[in-house]
Every structure is written in C-alpha cells, then in structure tokens.
Amino acid sequence: MIIDCHGHVSPPAELWAYKASILSHRGEHGRRINEITDAEILHYANKVEMAPCGHMDMLHRVGTDMQMLSPRPFQMMHSMKPNRVVHWFTEETNNIIARQTQLFPKTFRGVCGLPQSPGISPKDCLPYLEKCVKEQGFVGCLINPDPGEGGGSQTPPLGDRYWYPLYEKLCELDIVGHIHSAGCRSDRLSYSLHFINEESIAVVSLLNSSVFKDFPKLKIVMSHGGGAIPYQYGRFEASSIRQGRERFSDRMRNLYYDTVLYSADALALLFKTVGADRCMFGTERPGIGTVKDPKTGKWLDETRHIIESFEWLSAAEKKMIFEDTAKKVFKIEA
C-alpha cells in the first residue's frame, strides 16, 4: 500500500470565490458561502486544471492508494485581517476536506488547517481543533510557524513555550502536527522558499528546546524533508558536541520527515541522515512538482520509483517509508 502523507485538497472554485469575497467585504456580508454540492466536490476532486489530468487520476497514475489531505497552504492567508475572515475560510476549507474524505473514504484522510493569526495564541485554536478531530475525523493538523507570513509580526519559534498548549492538545488527541508555513509577504523571497526557511527554523528551534522532553509522545511531521537541515546538520552537530549536549543528529530523530523532495540525491541524503524509519512518503501531488521532466518523461513528483530503486534500503525500510510509519503515526487501520 502506498500512502502519500502530504497532499492538498483540490476544492470547487466556489471556495476561491468565497475567499475573494470575504477578503474584500471583511465579514460585512456575513459568513454565508454559496452551497457546494457533493457533485461539485466530486467533480473538482478530479477536474483537469493545471495538469493533464485531475487530482484522483494524478494519484492513480503513480499508484498512490491513500493521501493525507490538507488545505493548500499558500492560500491560507493567516496574516489577513480581521481574524474572523481567516476563521471562516479555514473552516470552510476544512469542511470541504472533511466531505471529500467522506466521499472517498479509502483514498483520503484529513489534516485540517488551523485559524492561526499573528499575535494570537495558538491556544485559541484548540476548541476548534478538538471539534475537527472529534466530529469531522481529522487525523492531524497543519501548523504554520509563521502566521505573520513573512511580514512585520514575529511569532516565537516552535521551541518556545508559547506553543505548549497546542502540543499538549496534540498529545491528548493523539494526532499529528504537520509543520507547513503558508503565504509570504516579503519582497525578498517567494512563499515556496519561505516554506523551506521556516522548516529550517522549526527543526532547529524544536530540537534545541525541551519540547520533546516535555512531550515525549508528540508527533511532528516536517514538510519538504526538513528544509535545509538534513543537508546542513553538521554545523548544529558541532555546536551540540561543543556544548556537551545530546548530539544534534540523534535529536533529529525526534521528528518525522516527509519525502517531498524531487531529486534522488536529496532523497538518499534524507534517509541516510535521519533514518528511513523517521521518513514518510509524500509528494504534494498535484502541486509544485507536478510537471513532466522532458529529459525523463516523468513527473517530478513521481518519486516512488526513485525510492524503490534504492538498493541500499531494505524492503522493510521501504515499507516503513511507503506505508508502515504513516499507518502508525496517523493511526490508519485500513
């Protein structure tokens, strides 16, 4: 069984029209969204948009059996005002995901978004998160370490006690926290690179803090193979040795990493650095990597065959990557 732990929903266009509208009327027209039928959700779940086939076909073509489905992060606009608008849009997005997971119960599991806002404690999201899990069946949530979205408002890094109420709730609900920043308002870098930089900050801040001592059961998945850190870990290793702390490389194994990288060398580096048992297959497909490489004729996000071709990985390790770890972490019984 192939489980893709990192996918984003393909919702009906009505959701985007809703976003466009509430961003502008700021709640003045009330919360209402035009009704979206199951038929529309089914249609858009496989509609041909930017690629030659739709979302479901995308998965089938590369043999993916199940995908963890979350909001499309760059669209989440956590830094927008007023907060109620962020709240509404997050909820409507999650609602679409929840319905889609019910319409395709074998294919999708839901990872919900949180209505984060810069300057507002993550604590405020917890009642809603609990509802998502208990009433809508979500098995994890996205966590944006920078709800200010690269703008002026700075949020404490993930190792800070600021985030403890969220970690406590994740443990209590026994669900996964998936680290993934959203938009980026800086003129210096795109949201896509901001993802990577924020992941590097998240890894270093979490591992240099006492979070995993205080929450030994916390399950955190780092997007995009952990930003720069598996490649750059040596400088942090050096500091940890100098300070006589547990080696940074050992602490790196407190996290899970998805494989949303699109080159064989990067994938190999990841497995060797953090251990195959801390990695979960992920593609973000359809997404940024959904483009055919003219040299190979393959999609860049079609990475399963790369991993399968690594002879130095055992079959058991490969099964861990493709299936077992995701099943354990996301509690998938199927």
Add this chain to the structure above:
Amino acid sequence: MIIDCHGHVSPPAELWAYKASILSHRGEHGRRINEITDAEILHYANKVEMAPCGHMDMLHRVGTDMQMLSPRPFQMMHSMKPNRVVHWFTEETNNIIARQTQLFPKTFRGVCGLPQSPGISPKDCLPYLEKCVKEQGFVGCLINPDPGEGGGSQTPPLGDRYWYPLYEKLCELDIVGHIHSAGCRSDRLSYSLHFINEESIAVVSLLNSSVFKDFPKLKIVMSHGGGAIPYQYGRFEASSIRQGRERFSDRMRNLYYDTVLYSADALALLFKTVGADRCMFGTERPGIGTVKDPKTGKWLDETRHIIESFEWLSAAEKKMIFEDTAKKVFKIEA
C-alpha cells in the same frame, strides 16, 4: 596544494576592545584605535583560544597550505548606527587581515569586508573596495545580502538591480564576491541558521534574475554549500520546466560553492548536484566546526579526507576542488 577558500581572521583582542568601545561612544572619542604591533598579530594568529591549538596550527594539522582570510562575519554588526562606526570597524578589521596576509604571504590571501548598512546603496562602498584591492591586495570581498541583520530593515534580494553597481565593480576589478550574511537580530533564529537561510534566498534570487546574463564574468561564491538549495533544488527545477525557462539545475552552475558542510553525505550531494567543477574546498577553520567528534576522534571541519575518499570523484576533479578552481577564481599564481 590544499586551498581553503573560506577562513576568518583571528585578530588581537585589541580589535574587539575597539569594537566594544566605538559601539558605545559612537565615534565621540574619534576614530583612534590603540596601536597593534606585528608581534601581536603574529601572536594571535596562532594563539590558543577556544581550541587546543591556534589558527596556524589548525591549518597545518589538516594539511591546508593556503587560506582565504576574511572578517569573522557574525561580529561585523552591519546594522549598527551610526554608519561611521561600521565603517571604522570594517576598515580596522580589513587592516589586520591585510597585515596578516603580508606577514604570512604563503599562507593567506585576503577577502575584505564591506562597510554595508541597511538602506544605503552598496554603491557607496565601491571607492573603499577599490582601495582594498588596489592598495591592500585583497582578492575578493564578503557580500552580506541582509545588512539589516534580520531586523526591521529589508534590503532588496541579490537579483535586484540595486546590487548592479557592486557587480559591475567586481567584474571590473576581476575579484570574487563571497556571499556571507553577518549577525541576526531576530529572536526566532541564530546568526548561524540565518547564514543558511540567507544563502538560500541569495541563490534563488540570483538565479531567477538576469544577473548572470548581464554580468557573464561575475564570480560569486556561495558560502556553506549554497544553503538549502542543492538539497531542495527540485521544487525550483519544477517551476523552471513549467515556465519553459532554462532548467534551474543548469543555472545553478553559474555560481561557485564552498564545501563548508560537515558531513560526507552533504558533500556528496553538493558535488553531484552542482558539479565538482563549481565547488571549492572550504572549512571556516577555526570556526563553528572546530570541535572533535568523540566518535571519530576527528575535527568536524577536517573534511579533506572525506572528499579524498570519494572514489566516484576523479583525481582531476579532486584537484579542481582543492586547488585549481580556487587558483583560477582568486587568481592565485603561487
């Protein structure tokens, strides 16, 4: 011959006392610095400080023949006010470097710092840079892509025309621009991780711009193996294919990368991704990696043997990495 393209000066303590003082009197006591003798420079060039041996010995122990010597970046305080203080400290630091290269002509070549300030055009540094090269023999300069040091003031990224006067001067003087950020005033990450994130921004901004079309002879060295990008390049590759542009991976070869990474897998990834001919041996020794790994008994920044052990690199490629490329790029005739 082994050339380390990335090393930072070990100056007399008097330079730090000078920094402490001018930061506080802000120029009120005038520019004067206590006299520093050649004997002191010689002494500190090999003084035992944080490590069991001094700078010169550090190099000898691992067989390094020559090192490019620049200011220690985290100390450079580009965001401090008033500007004259940054100017003075940069000049005094460069002066120490110039004297040290004269005292050890076989071992050191100088890469100067620039008195950059947020909000002030790099153009203003050019007359001084020219003097450094023509009068003091510097063969390159550090470029801080974020003189605001992670604070409120945002500088356009390196692909912006804001930096063109500097690139033009680098070409005219035929010297190297070495990308290396300095301090970091954010509470979210350390200066050390800020280096990495800024390098990622620098690589992407430069390669997505027309800088190398406009300055085909420009020589830019990326510190620390190019930040996250050799590991994460797949997502940028995908975008370039989608947009029908020259592949990002091909454009990556417009830059040079040092090998200041402290793990074999990372070094291998770098060579494979950008090509051995675009890499130059570098260690930052003595520096963050100058710590002995209790497992191996080796210094983490003692990476020469790792590279030498890569059987899939040819002898010619290794020679390029250790010697030839640096000689060509820095115009070392020795």
Add this chain to the structure above:
Amino acid sequence: MIIDCHGHVSPPAELWAYKASILSHRGEHGRRINEITDAEILHYANKVEMAPCGHMDMLHRVGTDMQMLSPRPFQMMHSMKPNRVVHWFTEETNNIIARQTQLFPKTFRGVCGLPQSPGISPKDCLPYLEKCVKEQGFVGCLINPDPGEGGGSQTPPLGDRYWYPLYEKLCELDIVGHIHSAGCRSDRLSYSLHFINEESIAVVSLLNSSVFKDFPKLKIVMSHGGGAIPYQYGRFEASSIRQGRERFSDRMRNLYYDTVLYSADALALLFKTVGADRCMFGTERPGIGTVKDPKTGKWLDETRHIIESFEWLSAAEKKMIFEDTAKKVFKIEA
C-alpha cells in the same frame, strides 16, 4: 430608452479564483489566468446567484435597456501588495467587461477600473487607461479617492493637484470619471458606508478646489447620489456665503450624480437640490439593493417607477434622467 449608468459586472467564478490565487502567491506563479471562454462569460452574465434571476434578466425585468458596466468595487483591493497583483486583477476584470460589452453590444458599455495603489501617483495609470479607451472601447473609468481603503495610508483628496494628470487625461480622452471607493479595512465601518463617506469628502474637496476652473470640460459622476452632501449642503452653503465665494449650491452643479438611492424621498431631495439635469438614472442592479421589499413586493433597486411617478418632474426632465444626460456624457450614439 432606459440607461442605467451604474452597474457592476457579474463575471465567471474563475475571475474570483484568480483573485484568491494571486493574492496569495503574489505573482510567484506568474500572471497567467485560466482561460475563460465566451460561453462562460455569457453563462455568468445571466447566472442565478444571490438573486432569483441572473444579471441580464435583472435588467429586463425592470425595463433597463442599457447599463454602464464597471468592476465590482468592493472586490478591487487597491491597497493590496505587491502592486503588480492589483494591476493584473484590474486588467483581467476589465478584460471580462470588455468582452461582455462586445458580446452584448446593445446592452452594455464599459467603465474600466484603474490599477490604483496608495502612495502611487494616478499618473502611473494613464497609459493603461488610454489603452482601455482606445483599444477596448471603455467610455469611462472608476476613480477610487481612497486607494488606501480606510487603512493607514492617506491619499490627498480629489481637489488636490495630485489628481490633475488624471483629470487632464479624462478631458483629453473625453471620457467620464466615476467616483467610487473600493474596500475598507477599518474596523469602524463597512465598505458600503465608506462609499458614502468618501463621496462626501470627494464632493466637498472637488467643489472647494479649483478643479472645475482648471478643467471646465471635466465630466465627473458621483456615486450614490453624492454621499451625504445633497442632504447636508446647507453647512457648506453657509461657509461659502460667509467667505464671499460662489454659492456651494451653484458649484454642486459642476458634478453629475447617479440615482443609486433606494427611497423616494431621497430621490426627490437629490433632484431638487442639484437639478434634474445633473442626475443620471443608476441602480447598481444587481447589487446591494437587489432585494424584494416584503411590504411592496418590489425590489429596492427598482426605482424607475418612483422617478416616473414624480409629477413635479416634466417629461423632458425625466427623459434627461433616464436617457439624455447619459447619452451626452457617455457619448452613446445608439
């Protein structure tokens, strides 16, 4: 013939999805918008959305023959960054309008939006405006007197010479400037009330300035019956008499006013205060007033019958309001 001088386009949902996307990726995905077919434009021009019938039917039901069609202002997001995003969205919206006017040449004339931004001179919009008029046949443009959208950035009021390049171009092209603010980011009032307040500021600023002396041929239409001013003009009249200037009430006749008011008393006040010859029939239908009054069974924006019922207006005056003035001002030859 009944001409409605104030209507906003009902575009395909794809336009809103485009807006949602570019606001988040900020241009990173490039400018591209999914193709929109004529069939889609035709479909949405009469799609049942918030009301029991579509846009075209809305007009037919109340006997409107022609409508001036402009972007829906609250969606225009002039204060968003970066500017290119505002530019793209404005252009794509105008493109839909231009195509719709071509598809329904008897029913629609286009009034384009301008890519205004706070802090950027309206001068920068002029080349684009010229293209809209000369290549796409627009007969007027919206002018947002507050592109900062009630946020921190304050734009000089319309009587300021800041706006002169725009007025000059309007005269040169002989087209109409239609004053209409866009969104409102303040927590104190909705965009809908902000329209009214901005119109009041616009009327007072224009009439207390020398704009109409300097541009005697300038054609400005005030939305929503001129904000508060026809009701409140007495206090400005008093000041003008005290200062020995031309009476404010006389100067009010330099402007045109649409009739987008939804009560008989307000309409009567408007005609009596500014003169029937300065008024043009307008409804914004479908829009905020498109709701049936349970008391009367009529749409609130179905105001034609009210005007027709005013016995104190002559037939010629009514024809001016419904047809002649719009034909003259917008140069409609049909």
Add this chain to the structure above:
Amino acid sequence: MIIDCHGHVSPPAELWAYKASILSHRGEHGRRINEITDAEILHYANKVEMAPCGHMDMLHRVGTDMQMLSPRPFQMMHSMKPNRVVHWFTEETNNIIARQTQLFPKTFRGVCGLPQSPGISPKDCLPYLEKCVKEQGFVGCLINPDPGEGGGSQTPPLGDRYWYPLYEKLCELDIVGHIHSAGCRSDRLSYSLHFINEESIAVVSLLNSSVFKDFPKLKIVMSHGGGAIPYQYGRFEASSIRQGRERFSDRMRNLYYDTVLYSADALALLFKTVGADRCMFGTERPGIGTVKDPKTGKWLDETRHIIESFEWLSAAEKKMIFEDTAKKVFKIEA
C-alpha cells in the same frame, strides 16, 4: 415655547487663552486659570463677535426661548496630550457653561463635555460625569465617537461593548447622550465634514448593534440630522431585509435627531424618514449657519419658519419638534 436642543457656549476669551496656555505648558504651570467673573460671562454671552449681534440676541431674534448649551466641539482637542490638559480644559469649559446656565436659568440648560481621550476607556469619565449631573445640574453630555480626531488612533464604533459603561451610566442618571465629534486632524477633510461622517458611522454602528436591546431606555441624540443616513438609509434597509433582521428604517426610530440642517428639503426628508416624533429643533446658533443668505435676507440657521411652514406636519407634530420631545427627553419642567 421654542427649545433649541443644540447650541454651543460663547465663553469669555480668557477660556481660549487658558487653552492656548495649557496646550503649551502641558500642565507645568499647574491647573490654575485666571479668575473669570460673572460679569465677563454675562458680557461674552452677548458679545458681538463674528456676527452682527451676540449670542443672547441671536436667540431672541429668532424667538428661541431655551437652548441646550454645550462646549464648542471643534475646540475640544480630545486627542491632545497629556490627558490632564484635556481634562482641565473640559472641566473649565463645563464650569463656564454651568455658571452661564445659573446666570440665565430660563434660557439655558447645560450639556457637558467629557474628557475623552483616544485609547482610554469612557469608563474613566464616569465619576466626573456623575458630578456634572448631580452637582452642576447638567442634563446631558456630548459623546465624541472619535476622540482620536481623525488621527491614527482608532476607537471602537459606538455599537461596541467598549461604550457600555457609558450607556449604563446615562441610563442610571437618566440623561441624554448627544453624539458630536470634535476636531479632525486629517488633511483630507475638515472637522465640519468629519462631524457628518462620524454621525453616519455612529448611526449605523448603533443600529446594527444590540445597544438598544441592552439599554432600552437609552436616550441618544444624533447631531446634524443624523449625518448621511436619513438620505442614504435605503442601502441599509436592503441589507436588513436580506438578512431577515428588523428593518433598518424601524430601528432608526431608536434614536433622536436634531434639525441642524439648513435647507427645507433636508428638513422635510428628515421628518418623513425618521418621524417627526424622533426629531428635536436645533440650530447650533450662533455657529456655522449664522450667516445671512443674500437671496432671502434670512440667517441660514433661522429654520424655525421653514418647519412651521410645512403644512403636512400637524400642529401637534410641530409642538413635539419645537418643545415636547425636548422637554421629555431633557426632563425640562419649565
């Protein structure tokens, strides 16, 4: 009996000299004000200043029997710092008013100002307000909905619970809250137009909130005929019908409106829109409208004859407007 519910005090020049001084020394000279004698108050109450006759004569000439006297709003400088200065000036102004009402007990009743400051809860004004009412006999107070005076500091609108302590106290003391903004620091509009815009915001915010459900006995008088709203109420009516709420036009009757409008059509619109029973005669005389219209030879603020000439108003309604409602609302037993 003719009661003018909206008049502002004509104080001795010493009060202005006091203001000029405390604004500059900011309290350094202490609170002291030069003694003002009853003779001076009497003198200035009828001194010829900007008009051909003094305040008392102004009233007599148009047959006004009684006037509610409050501070002159544009002078109140609520946004000035430090707060004590605002406090002192407000108190001294109220003291003059209180003395003037004692000197002319048949002619004046006092409406006090409040020492409001942006960012400071109206709760802080309540002990002083209570003193004004209980010790000095004030029958109402001005409420500035924008103590930031059009500057950077935004105060929640009047429907917000921020204002509840004030409403509670108004009910407890059974006095009137008279909505009237003060100065305006924006370069886009004058304080006089700011009055109108703030009244529009106040009406909409109050009526769209639950204030009158929570305080059914609250007595609020809107200045200047309610800003733009009686003219523009249609768009709010439409929203209320669409949302299935009580009609906006019905809710408008929760407020009282003064008749400080200077045209017959505007007065007629007001009475017809909100009902004669919700209106109180007011002139602000002497004030902005105290200028003779060369066409009619009448003062613009001489509006009593206009109202009396409305044949469609019954005598009882006229009596309500001129006398009964004010007596009831302000509890005037005379």
Add this chain to the structure above:
Amino acid sequence: MIIDCHGHVSPPAELWAYKASILSHRGEHGRRINEITDAEILHYANKVEMAPCGHMDMLHRVGTDMQMLSPRPFQMMHSMKPNRVVHWFTEETNNIIARQTQLFPKTFRGVCGLPQSPGISPKDCLPYLEKCVKEQGFVGCLINPDPGEGGGSQTPPLGDRYWYPLYEKLCELDIVGHIHSAGCRSDRLSYSLHFINEESIAVVSLLNSSVFKDFPKLKIVMSHGGGAIPYQYGRFEASSIRQGRERFSDRMRNLYYDTVLYSADALALLFKTVGADRCMFGTERPGIGTVKDPKTGKWLDETRHIIESFEWLSAAEKKMIFEDTAKKVFKIEA
C-alpha cells in the same frame, strides 16, 4: 542705559484665542484673526495679569530702559500640524510685536519668531525672515534648535550644515540669532528644563563644529546663560586638550550669553567663565522669574543690583553687560 536683551511680548488675549481656534480648525476657517486695535495692544502691554503690575511697569520698577521683545517661546507650538497654522500664528505674533515696538519706540526692539517645523528646512523660513527685518524692523530672530519639541522628530543639531542657509542669511542681514527652544512634548521634563538642555546641546554642537570658522561674523545669543555649559565646561575642555584642538573655553567666546539666571553665584560663574564682554543683561521679565522672594523682598528676575554689586567687575565691564554689547550686537543707535 539698561537694555534687557531677553523679553517676551505680553499680547492681547485675542492672540491666544486665535491660537486656540486655529489649532482646532486647522485653517478651515481661513487665516482671519479678529481685529486687534492699538488700544488693546497698549492696554495689554501694561495689563496686570499674573503679577501685581503690568509689563511696562515691570520694566520701569527695575529701571530697565529698553527690552528686546520676542514671542513667548513655550507658546510657539512648532511641532503642530498643519504647518500653515504655525505659520499664521508666528506671523500674527510677530505682527503684534512689530506694532508694539512702533507704539513704544524707545522701549522695545523686536526679535521675531520663525515658523519652524520639524522636518522642514530652515531655508523655507528665510523669505519671511527677510520681510520681518526689512519691512517690520526686527533686529534678530529666535531660533528653536528642536522644532520637534521633545517629540519623536529629531532635528540635526545647530553645528550641522542643515542650518547653514539660516546662518548665511543672519550674516547677510546682519542680525542676531537668539537660541531659544519652545515647547516640550516629553513626559520626562518640562519645557522650562528643556530650554536648558537644548541650550547645552546647542552650545556644544556649535562650538565643536566649524560654524564660526565658516561664518566669522555670525552673532548668536545663548539664552539662560548657556544652559549647563559654563558650569560643566571642564569636561569639554578636557576633550579639546586631548584632541589637540583649540581649547573649548576659548571657543566659548564665539557666542554671546544673556544673564537670565536668578542667583548671584550663577551670574558670577558666567562672567568669569565666558568673559563679561560676551554677556548681555537679560531677565525674561515678566516671566518665570517674576516672583518676589519672601526672604529678600525682591523679584527673582530683578538681577541688575546683583551685577552692579560685583566689585570685581569694572564699571566698563558693567556697562558692556548692561548696554554696550547689546547696542553693538543689535545695532541700537539710540
């Protein structure tokens, strides 16, 4: 003959009412000021206000023959917005002074205020200054080194080339620049102490600059005996000796100092430190020192007798202080 080089005008209350009004309407009522008659000016020039006798009597009682008359600085509000208001108030104040000097030609000479604003070059004041001198006969002007009035906006200190256009004009017109700050918006100190601190900054900045080299004929009078500097000059002397510059104490003699100090020891210190030939008698009477000391029965600002009692001063020196220097500097021929 006794000349008091530092006095401030006692204008009719109408000037303060004007200030109070324009600060609030911000120019909306136009520039007009109520007419002020010569009789009023004469009346207020000797009106009993805060002291037992009026301004003229104040001078006579202590035997002052002539006084330099300038605006009362703490009232000048240079930091207020909009600028036109500062401009108008400055001009009206100067107009009163000019008229008063014409009404009392033997007693008063005028020193005008400048319409300074933070962030606006002093250059902009020069045409007006020229008019004051050439048309109204002013013999000097006040210079506020801190038009930001202790608020957020910082103006370069007086030694900066920012002020050169003003110095050039002073030399060209051959008039005196009298350094005197105005209000102070800080909560940490009063305007009165701010005077002293700003004078200290002014003295040090001017003397450590090249102003007096570049303008050898510049005539600058320091208020209040030069702030702290005559008392604290030792630390600046030390720096000048260390740096090998002309002694600070010698450079201090480039300035003139008034004697607005209210103790014998302070006066003695001043004369001994800067030299009697650089001092001019001044009292600011009536002003802060106009209070009777219960111990001595004398006014604190009645300092003439103190100076006369200094036996160590020669008669010629005393005449310089009381008369000769002022005559020379202000070019008084009487």
Add this chain to the structure above:
Amino acid sequence: MIIDCHGHVSPPAELWAYKASILSHRGEHGRRINEITDAEILHYANKVEMAPCGHMDMLHRVGTDMQMLSPRPFQMMHSMKPNRVVHWFTEETNNIIARQTQLFPKTFRGVCGLPQSPGISPKDCLPYLEKCVKEQGFVGCLINPDPGEGGGSQTPPLGDRYWYPLYEKLCELDIVGHIHSAGCRSDRLSYSLHFINEESIAVVSLLNSSVFKDFPKLKIVMSHGGGAIPYQYGRFEASSIRQGRERFSDRMRNLYYDTVLYSADALALLFKTVGADRCMFGTERPGIGTVKDPKTGKWLDETRHIIESFEWLSAAEKKMIFEDTAKKVFKIEA
C-alpha cells in the same frame, strides 16, 4: 584620608572582547566568558593605556586613598537586545569589580551596575542587586535614569512611582544609589553631554516629586555636580515660591552631589549652592578629565588642590567633602 566617590573600573581587555562577542552572537554561544585570572586583573588595574600611567598610579599620584569603583557607564549598553546579553555583561563587569575590590581591599569599594533595560521595571533587577550587596559586598549601585539611551524608548523620570521598588530596596539594604546615565544613541549629542542633561532631569524630577517624603532615608548621589541645576536652580526656585512649596534650594539638600567638575568656579558654585555637607569628592579618574592642562601642567581631574585652596571652606567642611560624608554614606569603617 581622601575618598574618591566616583571612579570606574579598568578591566582586562578580555571583558571588552566578551562584550564584542555577545553583542553579536546574542547569546547563541552561551554565556561563557574566557577565564580571567587574578594576575590579569592586577595587571590591568595599573596598565598604562590612554594615559602615561595606570589606574592605581593615577590615584596615588594625586593622593587618593580610596575610590568607589563602578562599571564604566558609556560601555554599559542598557538599550541593547536581547536582555540576557545586558544581564551577562553587567554581571561579568560587576564580577571583575568585586574581585578587584578583594584584591585591593584598602583602595576600592564596589558600586555595582544594574542590568536595566528600557521597558522593563527596575523591580526585575532587585534580586540580583541584593545578591551583589550581600554576597559580593557592593556598597551602592549605579542607576541609569534613561536605559533607552537617548533612543526611542522613554522611561518615566526618577520622581515617578515606577522607580519606587528600587528606592525601597536601597533603603532596606542601606546602600547608595548613584545616578549616572550610560550611552546615548541620539545623533544630536554625545553620551558625555547626555550624562549632564539626564542629571538635570533627574534632579528636577526627584525634587519635584514626593520621593524624599516617602523615602526619608534614601541616599542618592548625583554625578557630575548635579548636571545644570546648581547653576540654573533660580528658575526652579521661582516656581517653588510661586506655588508656595518648600523652596527648591532647600529641597536640593535632599541629594548628595559628587565634585566631578573640572573648574574652580564650578566647584565653588556647587559648594555654595547645595552646601559643603551635601558634597563628596569625586574625580572619575582615570577618565574624561585625565588630561594635562598645558597651561598649568596639572591633570584636569586633579581637583583636590583646588578644593583645599578654598579659604572660605573650613577644615571641617573640607574633611566632610574628602572623607566624612563618603564614610557615612557608604558606611566605610576603615
């Protein structure tokens, strides 16, 4: 016996290198400081640096027997971020002072610095202060009235209750508070003049407050002879008489003043104004005044002979200045 109540430590250069480093790494390298040996402390306590002899010799040459030793204020950088860095540097500086006082128990007593930060209550420093006194034997502490160092962040002045917890602790520990500002980030004045201005603010704020009524045993020493105030006290005396308060000159005797002034006239003024019994000999030697006057051949800070030469001071008064008051205030039993 000669006691100098105002001296600053001459620490090993390692302390400055530490400062330079932590300012840049902001704590990332941990708190560690290189070991400083007693030998180094002894060496630097008498090292020849900017003057022809070292610190100890400096004292001996002028016959000083004992000196109160505190951190060198301009180096203390209270406004730097993050706070921990200020904390560490303050503590390490105090540690050097404590060790130096132990190494020279007859010569030095320690006055510690406090880790003040703008915006952080002085209350937070108290546990550390208590430790300094009880464990390290400090007999007083420096108090910086402006930890924002002339930058944007304003701290309430010393008369404000904000400082009461500190005063309470000073009384409880029975130690001295020595007022001395630190750096100055303004471009308008140097830190040295900022000392003076802040002392003036401190004196006026303390004496105009109720601090000495509320803390009658509080011992406060004003640096540099009390800023401008002994010279300028007349204007404050006038205000106190006008307001009927205790005379300012009497209240001035609540404070102690050091004699860090470098001219005979200034010293005389100080003694005469505040009384010899409120003055303590102080020189700041070696410091700003440690320069030889070519005219006299004496150091400017060699002021003992000046005081001794004042014939109008009694021997008892001189002993108070040089010895008795310091002994009493600092509780020196030697």
